[in-house]
Amino acid sequence: MKSSRLALGFILLSAITLSSCLKKDYAGPPDKSGYDPMLPVNATIQKVLNLLPANYPSTSVSPVRIDSDWTISAVVVGDDKSGNLYKQIVIDDGSTGLAVLIDAYDLFNDYPVGRKIYIKLKGLYIGTYHSLPQLGYTPDNTGAISGIPGTLAENYLVKANYPNTVTPIKVTFAEIAGGANVALENRLIQIDSVEFVAGDVFQPYAAPAPSSGTSLDLEDCSSTVVLRTSGYSNFQSALTPSGRGSITAIYTVYNSTAQLVLRDTSDVKFTGPRCDGAVFIDPSKVVFNEDFQTVNTNNEILSTPGWTNYAETGGVLFKGGLLGSATKFAKISAFSTGSATVKSWLITPAINLDGATNPMLSFKSDDGYDNGATLKVYISSNYSGSGDPSTSTWTELTGFTISSGHTSGYGSQFISSGFKSLNGYNGSIYVAFVYEGSDPAKTTTFELDDVMVSKD
Template sequence: MKRIFSPILSFLLLASMAVNLSSCLKKDFDTPPDESSVDPHLKVTHTIAQLKSLPQTQIDSNVVISGIVCMDDRSGNYYKKIVIQDSTGGIEVLIDQTNLYTDYPVGRKIYIKCKGLSLGSYHGLSQLGNAPDAQGSLTMINGTTVGDYIVKATFPNKIKVDTLSYSDLKVPGQNVNRLNTLVAIRDVQFADADAGVPYAPPTATFNRSLATCSASGGIVVRSSNYANFQPILTPTGQGVIVGLYTRYDDAAQLIIRDTTDVRMYNPRCGNGATSLITIDSVRKLFTGGTVTLETYKITGVVISDKSTGNQQPQNLVLQQGDRGIVLRFTGTHTFNLGDSLTVNVTGGALAEYNSLLQISGLQTGAAFKSGTGTIVPRVTTIAQINSNFEAWESTLVKIANVTFPSGSYSGNKVISDGSGSITLYTIATATFANDNLPTGTKTITGITGQFGTTKQIQVRNLTDIQ
């Protein structure tokens, strides 16, 4: 006998199947559970200090430690390792895995089941990892088995950071319990040679020395060339730095997590207390011979523009009110047009170079940027400049109705405004040196200077010609 399904019966059967299927499937998938508040409460058998006191060999007993991650690899300043600390100390954990911060970010509590792992040290710094290689260095915990040893717990957790002085931490052998823990050092600055420069060169891990007003050479900030802050310039001020306290044999090292660990916002110190003096007062100290400046600092706004190369890279022109002066550093500086600076000129040589007064012999770290500012140029004529040249030297002026000779900017070119003439000087390597001088009458803004008996004006960039 043939069985015939009516269209209505078929529709009802399909609808029933669809309902049953939809009851088995969810329209939205569940998100992974949030384990940030879950603590498995493993039984901890040892503090980190007790673990580090064990023989440096493979651990064959059921040792369990816990701690808070205080250093991860988020910034790239650490690679394939994390550091944890508890109230007794810290230890470095070697893991053959990248992007560890996704599982073990700074602030996460973890447990480590140490049985089967090995204790070791690297130039005096305790480590936990796998069995040593042929050279005796610990190998890394395999990334595929790391879950057998490390158990994640709550996140985030506050990390205790002790604030200490530079002298407190200068000798790592006297601070063994602080190694591999976060510390803060107060009243510190980068040494003169290491202030205002990249944290590391692009090709190598590098050390930058820290200093105080009375001490230097004992603690370095060590930064990887793979850190995402590698090209950022070290601050030129003084303040507080937070970092992981480590050692390399007898040398104390600090490793920052990122640049937010560095808070050096105060003016840096020199050799003792400094007195604020005006640029006008500094200029008046010069009487004909070289003057070694006492414990002074000056302030002002940078009126030169290093970006166009029309000043020597070690030089800048600083103006305060209606007085200015050339500063010459021992290396290439990093300050830009419009930066407001406080400069420790203690020990600087105040002297004329080819008749131009300058302070030379300054470390780049002696200058501290406090903000930005604006100097309004003095509106004048060439005749007035020539009549007041010594007083107006190294200041910003503005001259209208200026005519130019033909040719390029490069070298010495005599310009006039109807009241007199002055030499427009442009360094041959300036970015605009080979551009043609303008035609017709223009308004020019520039910095007054001199070379021997020649009175000069220099433009900073081509926007100075209007």
């Protein structure tokens, strides 16, 4: 159901700070040497950042050349192995982080996550890209910092011991969702109890290249923050999970907008239940699905392609329901029909279960002004596909949760029926929703949506 009853978070479309490009083949495992040259360290990343104007997060700045003989040491917390970072690594010295631009591919071979490095800073530049600090080489003709040439990288970057433990900083959602947090820029963070907004569930992490990147929204049940992913990442086509849990990512900004950048999908651990308890089905496991999006007008006689809308007694047919422009569903009521006995059928098209392992039926429902009418579910394997269903054999399916008890109005939202196993059925089957009521005694309105058969 394209529900308008739940406000989905907005999706930001800003350009990515950390875009990516195609990677060369992995050249081999990183050196696991325990050797540390123990270069004298006389600066910190924060000392380097202090060269920028105090108001750099809110204004564009010109790159600043570092002329002092400073050396910093730090550990790599983000590399380019997945392709989501392009020609750069992200380092952290324990107090803050920094993106380092290097004009070379496959940096993870020399500078993998967990590698300690020293950087000789004299002659390099510190600047920003849309407010995000970056360390690099001579500015180009646009004023943007360029990457340290690959052939010169060893003149500035000195490899030390590997591996070192990299532990993300645990932060609350409130610390990142209210706009840019300068203290966390270019740092590896972990946030618990988050999920993708409903509209971004089971979506590719990014549009394919040459798209520079795609923004998806994460939420903590109320506020949202952007996850930005390159179209060149090797997990671009992977689908986002539906659950809730923790995510580890590099915190970046684009102007005043906070953006998280994944190192890899192994940093996404969304296995718990969602905030609202909603259950999503992997699209690849859907055998049949109907969300009634062909409804155009509220209260029109329902004519969904392939479905049978049949009034057995009382002349009452299912109608289309429309709330706003997106919430569309089937509905029925005996109210004001003048029919002492109403029995109406809404029957699916044929659903082929051949090859479907553990098929499960589910749907969503809501009720209004409940005074005793019923909505039941039946299944048949010998229905003709059209016309009078009474000439076929139907078996009632029980155990569903069907909305009820709203005597003075409607429920606040559609509720899930739960899942009913259809094991034992194969070939073509039909599912029928049968309404029984009367006017004026039993006139409950039932609304029906998201009828689905899924499989393992």
